[in-house]
Amino acid sequence: MSAERIDGKAYAAGLRQRLAAAVPAFERATGRVPGLAVVLVGEDPASAVYVRSKGKATVEAGMASFEHKLPADTSEADLLALVDQLNRDATVDGILVQLPLPRQIDEQRVIAAIDPDKDVDGFHVANAGRLAVGQPGFVPCTPLGCLMLLQDRLGDLSGMEAVVIGRSNIVGKPMAQLLLGANCTVTIAHSRTRDLPAVVRRADIVVAAVGRPEMVKGDWLKPGAVVIDVGINRVPAAEEGKTRLVGDVDYASAAEVASAITPVPGGVGPMTIAVLLRNTLVAAFRRAGLAAPEGL
């Protein structure tokens, strides 16, 4: 069998178009456009690339982008002061502080300082709690994007066996909550899981978010499984001195067994950015006391 390739880039482009189409109604009602503030501390080149593509996508969707670039030696107090200023800025609906932060800054303290109603990353404990108990809030962008791709492909997920590999607060745990909310039978596997291949072989849905290049092999999969690869790993390419991106799944062998699989790049990554804009638009409608449009 040769799996169908799940085109996250195309789905993300469609979502961004639907978001752009909803912005004028917000602008008519409020006299302003939704705004996203992105804060980058230091000059990690990969982080700078993501921040730039977020800013570009924000403007393309008709929203306002506010970029704050701070030097690598910024103190925690100075970053907290900026977050406080953004919390109080009425033109800012969403705040994203790019992670990881330099080691003099306590990430949890910074996330805790963000107004939960502007926390479009969904990283604040208030939003983690809302997701856990099924209240409206903000869901982390990557897992929500994965759920959208799965529901687009499979429709109702009720009763399906889902295995999430990875237990991070930003992907694995919220992904498991979302799949549980969609009535899957959910297993969270991790580095201490015994006989991981046997656990993965039960799954109708596999979400790989471990950060280990090409770890999940085709012979771990149940034939016909749908595979979502969250990993983005830069590895040496065949040509001397060059690099390439690979996922946490060995695409070639997995595509022989799965019914559908997301590629890397072009799968989950573009969805993360599109969902960030979706969360920002939803935050803007909610903060204005307006009902957010359906189906976003």
Ligand SMILES: Nc1nc(=O)c2c([nH]1)NC[C@@H]1CN(c3ccc(C(=O)N[C@@H](CCC(=O)O)C(=O)O)cc3)C=[N+]21
């Ligand atoms: N507070 C916070 N929120 C984040 O959402 C966040 C963060 N910090 N820190 C860094 C990670 C990383 N991240 C990506 C987003 C899009 C792509 C993406 O679009 N990737 C392209 C490839 C891009 C390339 O070629 O490097 C793809 O997969 O097709 C990748 C990675 C968001 N992150």
